[in-house]
Amino acid sequence: MASRAGARARHLGEPAGAPLAVFGCGLIGASAAAGWSAAGHEVWGADRRDLAPLVERGWIARQVPVEALAEAGAVLLALPVGGILGALRRVPFRAGQLVTDVGGVKAPVLGAARHLPVGVTFVGGHPLAGSAAGGYEAASPDLFRGARWALVGDEAGCAAVEPLLRDLGAESLRCAAEEHDRVVALTSHLPQLLATALAAELEARDEPLAAALLGPGGRDFLRLAASGWSVWRDVLEHNRGAVEQALEAVRGRAAAPPAALEEEFLAAQRFMRRLLQNST
Amino acid sequence: MASRAGARARHLGEPAGAPLAVFGCGLIGASAAAGWSAAGHEVWGADRRDLAPLVERGWIARQVPVEALAEAGAVLLALPVGGILGALRRVPFRAGQLVTDVGGVKAPVLGAARHLPVGVTFVGGHPLAGSAAGGYEAASPDLFRGARWALVGDEAGCAAVEPLLRDLGAESLRCAAEEHDRVVALTSHLPQLLATALAAELEARDEPLAAALLGPGGRDFLRLAASGWSVWRDVLEHNRGAVEQALEAVRGRAAAPPAALEEEFLAAQRFMRRLLQNST
Numbered sequence: 001m002a003s004r005a006g007a008r009a010r011h012l013g014e015p016a017g018a019p020l021a022v023f024g025c026g027l028i029g030a031s032a033a034a035g036w037s038a039a040g041h042e043v044w045g046a047d048r049r050d051l052a053p054l055v056e057r058g059w060i061a062r063q064v065p066v067e068a069l070a071e072a073g074a075v076l077l078a079l080p081v082g083g084i085l086g087a088l089r090r091v092p093f094r095a096g097q098l099v100t101d102v103g104g105v106k107a108p109v110l111g112a113a114r115h116l117p118v119g120v121t122f123v124g125g126h127p128l129a130g131s132a133a134g135g136y137e138a139a140s141p142d143l144f145r146g147a148r149w150a151l152v153g154d155e156a157g158c159a160a161v162e163p164l165l166r167d168l169g170a171e172s173l174r175c176a177a178e179e180h181d182r183v184v185a186l187t188s189h190l191p192q193l194l195a196t197a198l199a200a201e202l203e204a205r206d207e208p209l210a211a212a213l214l215g216p217g218g219r220d221f222l223r224l225a226a227s228g229w230s231v232w233r234d235v236l237e238h239n240r241g242a243v244e245q246a247l248e249a250v251r252g253r254a255a256a257p258p259a260a261l262e263e264e265f266l267a268a269q270r271f272m273r274r275l276l277q278n279s280t
Numbered sequence: 281m282a283s284r285a286g287a288r289a290r291h292l293g294e295p296a297g298a299p300l301a302v303f304g305c306g307l308i309g310a311s312a313a314a315g316w317s318a319a320g321h322e323v324w325g326a327d328r329r330d331l332a333p334l335v336e337r338g339w340i341a342r343q344v345p346v347e348a349l350a351e352a353g354a355v356l357l358a359l360p361v362g363g364i365l366g367a368l369r370r371v372p373f374r375a376g377q378l379v380t381d382v383g384g385v386k387a388p389v390l391g392a393a394r395h396l397p398v399g400v401t402f403v404g405g406h407p408l409a410g411s412a413a414g415g416y417e418a419a420s421p422d423l424f425r426g427a428r429w430a431l432v433g434d435e436a437g438c439a440a441v442e443p444l445l446r447d448l449g450a451e452s453l454r455c456a457a458e459e460h461d462r463v464v465a466l467t468s469h470l471p472q473l474l475a476t477a478l479a480a481e482l483e484a485r486d487e488p489l490a491a492a493l494l495g496p497g498g499r500d501f502l503r504l505a506a507s508g509w510s511v512w513r514d515v516l517e518h519n520r521g522a523v524e525q526a527l528e529a530v531r532g533r534a535a536a537p538p539a540a541l542e543e544e545f546l547a548a549q550r551f552m553r554r555l556l557q558n559s560t
Contacts, residue, residue, distance in 0.1 A: 128493065128494070128495035128496075129495060129496065130495065130496075130497070132552070147495070147496075148492055148493070148495075150493065173489070173492050173493070175489055175493075179487075179489060180489075180493065182487070183487045183489050183490055183493045184493050186478065186481060186482055186485070186487075186490065187482070187490055187493045187494045187495070187498045188493070188494075188495060188497070188498050190478065191478065191497060191498045191501035191502070192497070193534045194474055194478075194501070194530065194534055195497075195501060195548070196533075196534075196541075196544055196545055196548040197530045197531075197533035197534040197544060197548075198466065198470065198471065198474075198530050198548075199547070199548035199549075199551040199552055200533050200543075200544040200545075200547040200548045200551070201466060201526070201529050201530050201533060202466055202467070202551050203547040203548065203550050203551035204547065205466065207459075207462070207463045207466075209453070209455055209459060209460075209463050210463055210466065210467055210551075211554065211555050211558040212428055212453050212558075213408065213428070213430065213453070213455075213460065213463045213464050213467045213468070214408070214467045214468075214555070215408035215409060215410065215427070215428075215467070215468060216408075216409070216410075216427075217410070217468070217471060217472070217475075217503060217504040217507075218467045218468050218471045219555075220500040220501070220503050220504075221471035221474070221475060221500070221501050221503070221504060222471070222552065222555070223497060223500050223501075224497040224500075224501060225548040225549070225551065225552050226548075226549060226552040226553075226556075227497075227545075227549075228545065228549065229541070229542050229545035229546065232545065233538065233541075233542070236538065236541065237538055240538075244535070246481070247531070247534055247535060249481050250474065250477045250478050250481050251477070251527070251531045253476075253477035253480050253481060254473045254474055254476075254477040254527055255524070255527060258513065258516065258517055258520075261476075261509070261513075261516065262509050262513065263480075264476055264477060264480040265476055265480075265507075265508065265509035265512065266509065267479070267480040267483040267484065268475070268476040268477075268478075268479035268480045268483065268505040268506075269479075269505070269506060269507075269508065270483050271479040271480070271482050271483035271490075271505065272412070272479055272502065272505050272506040273506075274491065275491050275494070275499075275502070276506075278491040278492075
């Protein structure tokens with residue numbers, strides 16, 4: 001185990017054995033910690049919660065205070081976007097460290113990272129995985145297996161993070177922050193908002209038959225509505241313009257007169273065919 | 281087989297051995313035919329397409345012309361809503377027959393059924409099952425296993441249809457036409473419309489990373505967008521008022537300012553918790 005961790009750490013330009021630290025051990029952070037520990041890394045966890053259960057499971061080697069993050073070789077900020085922005089301002093990162101995050105919106109994070117001390121390498125990250133259930137109770141070392149993980153950073157930074165993503169079974173996808181945020185407004189943020197809005201409308205209408213008259217397609221559509229506000233508050237706030245634009249575009253298409261709707265169905269089917277081809 | 285079919289037919293007030301006929305042998309009709317044949321019924325199929333492949337599979341006993349539907353004990357109209365309305369006007373149903381349908385909107389169908397000859401029992405039906413793929417190629421005798429199947433009709437009519445639904449493994453749910461249409465505007469028609477509109481927007485934007493940046497939640501949200509226009513044209517046309525009202529309500533909630541969005545997330549999570557409790 002120690003030698004594998006050493007081999008990995010050298011990818012990051014760190015002395016052999018420099019540990020990985022995960023700041024925020026909820027669903028995403030604890031899953032990454034678990035996967036990295038399973039791959040032979042020494043992983044530290046920092047969180048307001050007591051992480052003794054994660055030490056017991058072998059998912060982290062030990063819980064450390066936030067100040068100790070400066071001693072890690074690489075740090076994953078696995079917090080809501082607001083927490084990531086705060087950590088980038090307040091944690092005393094030092095030259096030679098690799099810092100990355102998991103926030104669902106990237107331009108504000110990359111903007112804040114510009115103020116890190118010289119010599120700290122920052123790479124923005126966004127794993128396309130998750131679950132409506134939060135907390136380390138829902139975590140799994142396999143959460144990222146087969147999932148894409150967007151990376152925003154320079155060549156050297158991305159090349160340093162990618163071996164860590166491979167250790168989790170994730171597939172890295174390099175992109176620009178603005179492109180990422182524009183696209184996820186449609187592929188992630190608007191679906192979240194619409195699923196939440198429909199479930200809230202169903203809750204308000206209080207129709208006794210609503211659950212009984214939900215077929216498999218409607219249930220899939222609504223699945224994201226179980227997600228909690230704490231993560232989404234920051235994402236929706238920081239990508240508000242793109243999400244509002246996406247909402248109005250989709251509403252306009254949905255409200256099209258019947259004669260124009262046929263075109264929408266045909267275009268949608270073309271997209272879905274390409275999507276299925278991409279997945280296989 | 282013949283004796284089981286006879287026993288079933290007597291549920292419908294028909295002479296022993298009177299066959300079931302399925303008008304429209306696409307995904308839904310062929311799946312019902314397959315399930316009923318497997319349960320021992322004699323099933324006839326009527327369709328513009330050649331149904332020889334269904335005879336070969338043993339899913340129907342034979343293909344019959346539309347005129348022969350009058351000789352069946354019970355007839356399932358498994359067509360798009362426009363086709364159901366046309367069949368109710370044009371097929372020469374006769375007293376003693378049980379006629380039911382699978383249309384996704386019920387008030388217009390029940391309205392048209394009022395003009396059936398005296399002695400024809402009509403029960404509106406709507407199976408909460410399906411697949412984006414259409415045609416009998418995608419059919420399965422198990423499509424309805426565990427699915428709910430809404431029924432709109434009087435006590436005797438519903439009681440006559442229910443044994444047939446049990447033969448398919450479906451669970452009947454009696455409701456009123458107006459209640460059904462109001463609820464499915466939210467649980468089925470609006471999800472279809474929004475998934476289609478989002479996929480059409482993604483197709484129009486032509487973002488190279490759209491497929492790569494679709495996580496599991498976004499993919500589930502979009503799944504309905506593969507559905508074809510031919511079925512949905514009629515449903516959306518005939519339930520247009522309720523769907524437009526649902527669209528504006530959901531859009532209003534989604535466009536709420538951040539301070540109000542927290543309430544939407546909390547209400548949505550309450551609905552999803554109740555939904556999960558109902559499912560188990």
